[in-house]
């Protein structure tokens with residue numbers, strides 16, 4: 001899951017959205033920009049700026065699996081009870 005926080009482009013705005021599909025997320029973000037902040041924010045650079053600020057959601061599965069995999073190596077080295 002990826003997420004976009006409008007506050008990363010428009011300070012003070014708490015709108016955010018999450019989706020697996022980046023293109024869908026960009027579309028939603030642009031819709032939000034138009035309706036909430038007006039057309040002055042919408043331009044050729046906006047899509048690039050939105051994409052730059054789309055991040056993987058915290059607790060995303062691939063990240064978490066990697067974390068568990070690296071810690072389980074340490075746990076595996078400990079004696080079992």
Ligand SMILES: [Zn+2]
Nearest residue numbers: 006013015036
């Ligand atoms: Zn906003």
